[in-house]
Amino acid sequence: MLSKILIYAIACWTGFLIMAVELLSGKILAPYFGSSIYVWGAIITVFMLALSLGYLLGGRYSMHNPTIRRLAGILCVASLLVLPIIFFGEPVMDWLFDTIRDPRYGSLAASAFLFFLPTTVAGMVSPYSVRLLTHRHEVSGQNAGTLYFASTLGSAAGTIMASFHLVLWFQLDHIFWGLIAISLALGLPVLLKGDPHEAK
């Protein structure tokens, strides 16, 4: 039961992480590429591409010895891949601003550089979780449904928190640090200790 809750919690938090980063990415790109509809188009395109690839990879990865430790590992890696946004965001966008004159392709390239990797890895969480939850095929649909419920609820929470409150309370980098810290706080103990049941 505990491990089930942990899986849902990880999926829910990953949903939060993805959408919080997506919302903030608009503010990251705006100083270089503006905030026009095509900047949002570039961002959403990259996030959707990354998630589609992540789902594919997550499903593949779940075929070999799926464990909750590895699920937690995926979350930790995804959150650490947010670090380049903090450290390399400005130089990357500086370079792209000078290299690509059309802000449509500039924002597309910047989104791809900064957000593709963390979002791809975060996208692996959902299919991997479905595999962990499913032991009988009769309940596979129900498990998948409950999991999407949890992760999409997390996404909704991440969207509204980021856009209504977090940007008012904190600097962008501090929000990213907070997202990484919470991800690691949730993922690392599971990654290190493994399944609470197996530990017994």
Add this chain to the structure above:
Amino acid sequence: MKPSKLFNLSLAGLLACAAGGAALAAPADGVEILHKEQSLYRNIYVFEKGDVRCMRFTKYFRTGDSQSCMYKADPNRLFYDYAKVVMSTLYLNPDPQRILITGLGGGTLPAALARLLPQAEIDVVEIDPAVSRVAKAYFPFETSERVRVHDVDGRVFVKRAARSGKKYDLVILDAFNGDYIPEHMLTREYLEEVKSVIADGGVLAANTFSDSQLYHSESVTYAEVFGDFINVKVGNRLIIWQHGGLPSDERIAEGAKGFEEAFEPLGFGADWVLPRLSREQDWQTDAPLLTDQYSPSNLLNAR
């Protein structure tokens, strides 16, 4: 309650809502809609009431918060007080040859400047090509070799100008409308980019409107980048600054003398402008500074 009664009640309610909705959607008395279109960014309406023609981005027909209005019988006369204040920055630097304006609206300011300064090169940055089209069709705004409209984001244009070392003698920031602030154009970093394209002796005129909690943060941010500035409140708020030091009131009054005749057809004079120029710092200096990292301008403005 009987079901039929309930039905009647809800029907009455529905009808009332429909009537209310229709009343809101319909223009007020005497208002004629000349044009409406949906652009990539917004709805654009052009409407007339009596002698006044306005451009507006929402469909409530008041002249009070339109983007741009003009007197049809006398298009040279400035409708808005803020536009008069912007023009009066010529008191500080009488003959700007390179002018940058972010935000076109009906094109009142570039049109007035182009008439007054026939040699000046004017770059107007307007993200929405539909706005330039409507301005040319319904307002006395024309582009030419000297008056160019660039349909890019203001921040992107200014950053490129800054990087290529371009300079302007007059920079007018007019990209905000009453309902929405482009948050990336109200940060310390943006204002530093703006400052770096202002030539020696060049002037900045920023048209903002904040009267909310944002007023304090906006002031702190401008003060951080520009130091002392002249603050003008005429419904809108204007921030005026000159590269190389703010002139004294006497210097400005002296500069005004050369424009009394030129500004008469625009509908104002120095006696109207000068008493409105304030140097008082009436904001909370501990308000948060707006930066690219922290710029919740619209949230602050809603408070």
